[in-house]
Amino acid sequence: MSDAQSGDTLPVLIVGGGPVGMTLASELARYGIDVRIVDKAAHRADTSRALVLWSRTLELLDRGFGAAPFVEVGLQTKHVSILNGDTRIGRIDMSGVASPYPYALMIPQSETERLLEAQLEKQGIVVERRVEVTAIQEVDGGVRAVLRAEDGSEETVQAKWLVGCDGAHSVVRHSLGVSFAGETLPSDWVLGDVHVSGYPYGTDVSVYWHREGVLVIFPISEGRYRVLADVASSAAEQPPAPTVDQLQALLDQRGSQGMTIGDPVWLAGFRINDRKVAEYRHGRVFLAGDAAHIHSPAGGQGMNTGMQDAFNLAWKLALVIEGTGSEDLLDSYSPERSYVGEEVLKGAGRLTKVATLRNPVAQHIRNFAAHAVLGLPSVQHAASEMVTEIAIHYPDSPLNGPALNGGPRPGARVAPVAGQLPAGSGATPLFALHADNTPEIASLVAAFEKLVSPDIRPRLAEDGIWLVRPDGYVACAAEDTGPIAAYLKRIAR
Structure with missing residues (x-):
């Protein structure tokens, strides 16, 4: 039994060993954070369940051990055809999206979980199966959880932070008394x-x-x-x-x-x-994946949204636990991911309602309109970016700082560049600077060496400096280093 198990406070306890929990555990381990991950199921998924990894999820995997193992075993799908019998109404083409992965990767959830678990084992982490959480209590400076093994034995664990990734029937959510409206x-x-x-x-x-x-x-x-x-x-x-x-x-x-x-x-x-919870953070307990949001399978966004919850939370937790970032960073998790969850819920609901229309007149109008609009390049572009999830952004995040008139706005995704490591790669969740490599920039990096990567990247527009978060979204932009330094001071501990 490890020290953390025998009485020391564990940094993070993850409840739920599906794709979301394993993604979170792998990301935290990559950043050097000790975790335990438990799951009441005896085995990982043995059926296909969720069936697709979208472009944005594959991009985010590249910050860690990489998307290549998934791509090797998956099937690349570049088009979605909408049909009425043998007549094609329209076709969404994903091959032109601005991503290294311009397709949907069809891969059974059982394979996704197998690859994630194999990576965890390389990182020295074993998903503790047949272990369920029976009680959760927030205590001073942490969370106390009672774990029950299959043989009925119980163990009390104290963790600084607990994350419920335990699905639609989440014990963590029920323990918090949170409404799943x-x-x-x-x-x-x-x-x-x-x-x-x-x-x-x-x-x-x-x-x-x-x-x-x-x-x-x-x-x-x-x-x-x-x-x-x-x-x-x-x-x-x-x-x-x-x-x-x-x-x-x-x-x-x-x-x-x-x-x-x-x-x-x-x-x-x-x-x-x-269904969706209103808040993803409750003190020292967080909810992620199906524990926080479930919706129609139309669009295939569920598992990907949950894994992206994990990517969003991991770098913030790591900075806070390591004492580099302010705990205020964690206050951004709920508004950012709740916004995305709400958009996914609404989008999946709209797709379902459109696809299941019963009125013959409404069906005729739907088919005619879809055929017309899907022929427009602007609609094709928007539809392909939405379905591949590269359109996900955080326009109203509390982490957004100042902006420039040109170039991407705070909260916008920065597209990966071939031959360049994505922001947030490596063993530390560092922000990336996109700027000219000047003495002022060098001074800024030196002043915030625990937060900012020394690898200076090309500007994102003709003039200015951009600070990009470890998950690849713009934090802020300015004409000189002053506002960038002020932003970093605000989030530093």
Whole structure:
């Protein structure tokens, strides 16, 4: 048993060993922060569940051990086709987004979790499975948690910070008494990870808008696909899983002709919940991922949003724990990620409502309008940036400092540059300066050596200095070093 387990205060206890918890643990470990991560499940996910890693998540992974292991085993999808039977209404093209990863990476959650767990093991961290949290209490300077093992034995752990990444039925959230406001949508949905022959659209994701409902087909690997459709509501507490014959009937009715299902891998029924907490931080306890927000699977944003919660929180926690950054940094986590969660919730809800319209007149108007607007380059650009998540930004963050008229605004994402390490790479979460390498800049770096990287990067516009956060978003911009220094003093401890 480690010292932290036997009585010393642990820096961070993570509850939940899914993709969000493991991402957070890996990021904190990279920054030299001791963590424990526990999960009541016996094993990591063995089904596909969440199925895609978007461009922005892959970019953020590159700050640590890299996106390459995921890309090697995933399937690159560059288009989403919207169809009515065999007629294409429109097509979203992701191949032109300004990212090293201009595509959706189709990869089963089981594979994502396997790769994350393998990385944690390299970092000397083991996900403690069959361990559940039974009580949480905030105490002076930390959080006390009771952990119960499978054999019934209990252990009391004291941590400076606790993060609940324990899913939609979060024990951490329940322990805090936090409301999970929202609704359960009335329709039932069916899902099948199956093998399909005769699929006519290669690696495209296909969204079929049929008069009886929506049908979505996601490629997973050679010959294997996920089929998703809304169906009539049932009285059952838990919607039943479909049979292969039922899925085949949905394909025959709503999809392109000539597709045949066989060899099912996973079949499930579910209902859509749209729910979100109001605040992601409660004293020394944080909520992330499905513990904080759940929504329609339309757009495939859920797991990615949760992993990006973890990326956002990790560098702030690391700076505070190391004594480099002010605790005020942590106050920005909730407003930043709650804003993103709200936007994802609204966007997924809109997509679901549009796809499941039942009124024939409304369906006709929808199809006509979608065909027209998806032909516009500006709409294509906006749609591809939204779906790949590179459009995510923090326009109203409390961390945003002064701005310049030219160049990216505070809160905006800074696109990765080929051959240049992303901001926040390495063993310390450092801010990056984009400026001319002058004596004034050298003095600024020397004055804030624990916060700012000595690697000066090219300006982001013709004139000015930009300070970029460790997660690759603009912190502030100014014409000279004075406002930049003032900003760094504000967030330094």
